[in-house]
Amino acid sequence: MSLAKVAVVCGLMALLISACGIQTKPEAGTIHLSHYAGFHGRVDDPRKPQVSCLKGDKLPFREYYADGIQHLPAIQVGARAVGPTMIFYPTDGIAQGLQIMGQETGAEVIGALLVYPNQARRSELTKVEACAAIGVKG
Amino acid sequence: MATTASNDKLSIPEAIESAFIPDVDFPLPKRIKAMPAWARVTLILFILVVASLIIRTRSVGQQYWMDEAITVGISSHHLSAIPGIMRQDGSPPLFYLLLHFWMLMVGNGMAATHWLSEIFAVVTVPIGYWGGLKIAGKRAGLMTAALMASSAFLDYYSQETRMYALMSLLGLFGTIGFVRGFVFRERRYVIMFSLSEAAMLYTHNWAIFFGVGSALSLAVLYRISGDEIRQNLIRDAIYAYVGAAILFVPWLPNFIFQSLHTAAPWNTSPRFGAPVQIAQSVYGGATVAAILVIGAAVGYAGFFRKAERASGKAKIALVLFMLVFFTLLLGWIASQITPAWNPRYFAPIVPAIMMFTAIGMSRAGVVGPLTLAVALIFLARPDTYAPQHKSDMQDIGGEMAPLLHPGDLVIVGQPEQTPLAYYYLPAGLRFSSTIGPVKDPSYVNWINALSRYRAATPSKVVPPMLNELKKGQQVLYIRPLTEGVQGWDAPWTSEIRTRSADWGRIIGEDKQLTQEATAPHNYRGACCVADSAILYVKK
Numbered sequence: 001m002s003l004a005k006v007a008v009v010c011g012l013m014a015l016l017i018s019a020c021g022i023q024t025k026p027e028a029g030t031i032h033l034s035h036y037a038g039f040h041g042r043v044d045d046p047r048k049p050q051v052s053c054l055k056g057d058k059l060p061f062r063e064y065y066a067d068g069i070q071h072l073p074a075i076q077v078g079a080r081a082v083g084p085t086m087i088f089y090p091t092d093g094i095a096q097g098l099q100i101m102g103q104e105t106g107a108e109v110i111g112a113l114l115v116y117p118n119q120a121r122r123s124e125l126t127k128v129e130a131c132a133a134i135g136v137k138g
Numbered sequence: 139m140a141t142t143a144s145n146d147k148l149s150i151p152e153a154i155e156s157a158f159i160p161d162v163d164f165p166l167p168k169r170i171k172a173m174p175a176w177a178r179v180t181l182i183l184f185i186l187v188v189a190s191l192i193i194r195t196r197s198v199g200q201q202y203w204m205d206e207a208i209t210v211g212i213s214s215h216h217l218s219a220i221p222g223i224m225r226q227d228g229s230p231p232l233f234y235l236l237l238h239f240w241m242l243m244v245g246n247g248m249a250a251t252h253w254l255s256e257i258f259a260v261v262t263v264p265i266g267y268w269g270g271l272k273i274a275g276k277r278a279g280l281m282t283a284a285l286m287a288s289s290a291f292l293d294y295y296s297q298e299t300r301m302y303a304l305m306s307l308l309g310l311f312g313t314i315g316f317v318r319g320f321v322f323r324e325r326r327y328v329i330m331f332s333l334s335e336a337a338m339l340y341t342h343n344w345a346i347f348f349g350v351g352s353a354l355s356l357a358v359l360y361r362i363s364g365d366e367i368r369q370n371l372i373r374d375a376i377y378a379y380v381g382a383a384i385l386f387v388p389w390l391p392n393f394i395f396q397s398l399h400t401a402a403p404w405n406t407s408p409r410f411g412a413p414v415q416i417a418q419s420v421y422g423g424a425t426v427a428a429i430l431v432i433g434a435a436v437g438y439a440g441f442f443r444k445a446e447r448a449s450g451k452a453k454i455a456l457v458l459f460m461l462v463f464f465t466l467l468l469g470w471i472a473s474q475i476t477p478a479w480n481p482r483y484f485a486p487i488v489p490a491i492m493m494f495t496a497i498g499m500s501r502a503g504v505v506g507p508l509t510l511a512v513a514l515i516f517l518a519r520p521d522t523y524a525p526q527h528k529s530d531m532q533d534i535g536g537e538m539a540p541l542l543h544p545g546d547l548v549i550v551g552q553p554e555q556t557p558l559a560y561y562y563l564p565a566g567l568r569f570s571s572t573i574g575p576v577k578d579p580s581y582v583n584w585i586n587a588l589s590r591y592r593a594a595t596p597s598k599v600v601p602p603m604l605n606e607l608k609k610g611q612q613v614l615y616i617r618p619l620t621e622g623v624q625g626w627d628a629p630w631t632s633e634i635r636t637r638s639a640d641w642g643r644i645i646g647e648d649k650q651l652t653q654e655a656t657a658p659h660n661y662r663g664a665c666c667v668a669d670s671a672i673l674y675v676k677k
Contacts, residue, residue, distance in 0.1 A: 022214060022246045027566040028542040040247065041535025041562040046660035073659055090661040112660075 046088045046112070047073050053131035059124065077128055078120070084128040085116040111136035150366055151322040154450035155275070179267070179276070183283060187263050189518065190287035194256060194296045196524055199249040203528035203666035206299040207558035210246055211580030213237035225392050226583040228400035232340035233301035252296075255303040259296030262286040262307050266492065269314035273454055274497040281496035281510055285430075286310075288517035290422025291488050297524055301341050302485040308338045309348065309486035313461065313493060316352055320359060321453050323367060325374060332378040336385035338486055343393075343478065344469060348486040351464030353379060355457055363453065400584040408479040412466055419481035420488055422523060426516045433509025434498025451501075458494040462487045477628070525665040530658045531555070531616075534671045535562025537657040538614055541673055542567060547607060549645070551617030551638030553591070554582045555669060559616055572637045574599055591633055596640040604648050607676045612654070615645050616671045625667070650676050 023038035033039045047063060054061050059077055066072040066087055077083040089095045092112045098104040099114075107114035110132040117125050170178060202210070212223050213234045220238060224231045237254060244250040263283050270282030286292065295302035315331030318324050335352075338345030356375055360368055386393075417427035441452045465487045473479035499506035544566035550556045553571035560569060560579035569579035573587075573594045607613060617638040620626050626635045645651065651674035661668065 021242045021244075025565040028539065028544050028546060028564040029566070030564065033539050033564055034536070037245075037247075039539070039564060040532065041537075041539045041564075042532050043536035044530075044533040044658070044660050044662070071655060071659065088660065090659055 045073060047075060049134040050075060050086065050131045053134055054128070057127045057131065059127060078124070082119045084118055084120045084125055086128070086132055087114045087116070088112060089114065150450065151318075151324060154322060154454070179280070182280060183264050183267055186283050186287040187260055190260060190263060190292075191256075193288070193518060194259060194293055194524070197297045197526065198252045198256060199247075200252070200297060200525065201528055201530075201532035202248060202299065202558060202561065203664070204552070204555045204558045205666075206251070206528075207531075207561045208554065208582055209234065209237065209299050209301075210241070210251055210561065211557040213241060214246060214580060221392065223581055225395055226400065226585050227581060228396045228584050229301070230340045230342065230345075230389060230393070232337065233304050236304070237299070248299075251299040255298055255300070256296045258303040258307045259292040262289075262292065262303075262310055262489065265307065265310050265314075266489065269310060269489070270493060270496055270500075272314060273317050273493065274451070274500060277506075278493075278497045278500035281500050281506065282493050284510060284514065285492040285496050286489070288422075288514055289420070289488065289492060290418075290426070290517065290523040291420045291484070293422075293517075293523035294419075294525065295482065295485070300482075302482050305338060305342045305344070305485035306488045308334050308341060310489035312338060312348065312352075312486065313458070313490045316355075316461065317454055317457055319374070319378070320356055320371065321367070321450065321457055323369075323371075328374045328378050329381075332381040333385075335378070335382040339382065339386045340389060342483065342485065344465070344483045344486055347465045347468040347472065348461075349379065349382065350468055351466075352461055354464045355460035358460055359453065359457055362448075362456075367453075399586055407474050407477055408470055412470065415481045416484065416491065420484060420491055422517050426513050429509050429513045429516070430495050430499070433502055433506050433513075434495045436503075436505045436509075437498035437501030440501070455494065455497060458490050458497070461490045462494065527662045527664050527668075528666050529558065529664050530661055530668045531558045531562050533658040533660065534616065534669060535559070537659065538655070538671055538673060539564050541655055542612060542614065546612040546614065547603065548579075548614045548616065549603075549641065551615070551641060551669075552634045552667065553587070555616065555618065555667065557581055559669075570603060572596070572599075572634070572641050575603070588630055588633070591630070591637070596637060596644055600641060600644045601648075604645070604650060604676075607650075609676055611676050613645065613651065613674045613676070614671055615642065615674070616669050617642055619664075619668045619670060645674065646672075648674075652677055 023036070025038045026033055026036040030036070034042065051061075051063065054075070054077065061075050061077045061083075064074055064076065066074045073088040075086040077086070087107075089098070089112045095109045095112050095114055099107070099109050104114055107116045108129070110129065113132050115129060115132050120128065170181075173181070208227070212220060212227060215223060215238075217235070217238055220234055221231055224234065237251065240254045241251065244253070263286050266286035267279040267283035269279070271279030292303060292306060295306070312331055312334035315327045315329075315334055317327075319327035319329075319331050331352075335345060335349050338348060353375070356371070360371055363371075414424075417424050421427035421430060438455060440446050441449075441455060446452055466484075469479060469483065499510055502509070539562075542564065545568065547568045547570060548559055548563060549570045549572070550559050551572055553573050553576075556569055556571050556576055556579045569576040573591050604613065618634065620635045620638070626632055646653075653672060654675050655673040657671045657673075
């Protein structure tokens with residue numbers, strides 16, 4: 001291969017490779033930040049395993065964020081105030097602390113979740129509790 | 139095995155090689171036995187490389203912790219700017235420069251940069267085989283390769299964008315060069331040792347302890363050896379060390395500046411826990427360490443007999459042991475004066491430890507392969523050594539970024555976490571640490587950091603910063619979770635713990651600000667340091 005061909009091949013290779021290089025960061029305020037390759041932040045949604053579990057059990061549910069400044073991830077199974085509610089706290093300790101300090105008396109603590117049974121049927125609640133327990137150690 | 143009479147006519151390498159442990163005739167399937175020896179070895183090495191990749195890529199896309207973000211931040215600068223920035227950091231530049239070119243090709247994503255360390259770690263497997271082969275024969279070579287492939291230390295640091303996997307690879311070359319060069323007396327390996335030492339000096343400052351430790355080992359070797367080894371040993375040693383020093387001269391002014399101005403105030407002086415730290419971080423736990431040490435001890439038992447004590451094999455074992463011992467001793471002594479002790483700094487001696495262990499096991503008859511097999515069962519667990527969660531800044535970035543606007547202020551309680559926050563947050567934000575405003579948040583200025591930190595009184599620094607904010611502008615305060623005790627008792631970290639609380643109080647009590655949001659909402663723990671974040675808006 002001639003030197004010129006080698007140079008052309010090397011040039012094309014360099015172009016190809018450099019296309020994979022560092023992507024520019026999107027500016028704050030840009031919508032859909034997570035769609036940009038240069039943005040590395042990622043929300044670690046704790047509900048993922050529970051969502052697929054509930055889907056597997058064919059239970060009707062909706063994901064939402066509990067009101068207030070804490071904006072806690074939550075899942076409502078079935079109708080509100082009837083079906084069980086799962087609220088996801090950042091750590092097991094917070095969930096335990098809420099019960100210990102008497103702030104959440106109507107909920108079961110399962111890992112970092114508070115599960116409110118509400119008016120759920122036993123069979124439905126059993127499935128929800130099993131889903132809530134995914135990834136919980138001990 | 140060669141007789142003593144025939145050994146007299148052999149060169150030193152030939153004499154030592156003639157005493158290598160012969161291969162064991164394992165009951166292998168006929169098809170494998172029919173393969174040529176080179177193909178069998180290649181197959182084994184291929185299996186080891188694939189197995190190590192399976193184990194070591196489980197967390198390759200894992201989020202960064204602060205040291206990695208600093209490394210990526212520095213390496214993201216223009217090539218000509220990197221050495222200047224390194225003066226403020228305290229590390230030598232080689233890994234940062236390599237990472238710079240690597241990122242130009244594959245990007246600065248987490249998996250992309252972890253792969254650079256991954257490659258260095260994988261290369262230690264065939265090089266480990268070659269080294270073991272050259273120093274103690276094929277059996278020792280295969281055992282060294284197996285230990286390098288399953289090393290808990292490399293499991294961890296092959297998935298970390300830091301220089302430790304590279305340092306281990308260079309340490310491997312250095313160890314092979316040292317033993318072949320000075321025990322086997324082959325000059326081309328002396329050159330390899332010298333080049334490796336120079337490259338290590340450009341990679342991590344523990345290369346100094348490795349270099350001085352090797353010189354001390356050499357002095358002992360000279361003392362216990364006969365003329366066949368002593369001949370020209372001092373001359374070769376001078377060439378090796380002076381050669382490495384000459385190669386290091388271009389960086390020397392920066393090194394002196396760093397030594398005078400950038401200490402490691404986050405470290406504490408070590409006590410006598412080095413054996414425990416080696417067992418945990420290098421071998422992968424007390425059980426594995428005990429198994430491997432027993433296997434090696436059985437192999438080395440023969441060296442306590444008078445007849446074997448002066449043999450070339452015994453000298454190899456002693457040199458490897460001394461290399462580890464003196465490096466650790468020097469690191470330990472130096473850290474009593476200025477803290478520079480952390481198990482991750484053991485990187486240059488990991489190969490010598492593995493090689494010493496493998497050579498011992500290769501001499502232990504059936505006990506060697508047996509102990510290795512049992513140890514591998516413990517080691518081949520992908521979730522055991524790889525960090526599952528290094529930090530939670532990625533999540534904080536993911537949660538907070540959509541709420542932020544250009545010009546908003548980000549205040550980071552722990553200054554060295556600023557590059558981490560910068561990496562995970564969008565562009566267009568202003569940054570400050572608890573020292574004061576940060577011009578370039580992609581790296582940390584460690585020059586006289588502790589005194590500058592102590593001088594930055596929160597009650598004087600914070601209010602002007604908040605007063606400058608316009609109505610509607612936001613301030614994101616990120617501070618470390620300091621629930622543990624061990625990491626927070628060094629001079630630097632204890633200041634950070636207190637200061638973060640001080641800043642938190644001042645910002646929280648400011649009447650101009652209203653709390654808007656907090657993060658993270660899902661805290662899975664962190665191997666290193668985690669953070670919490672509160673977003674405020676100015677009324």
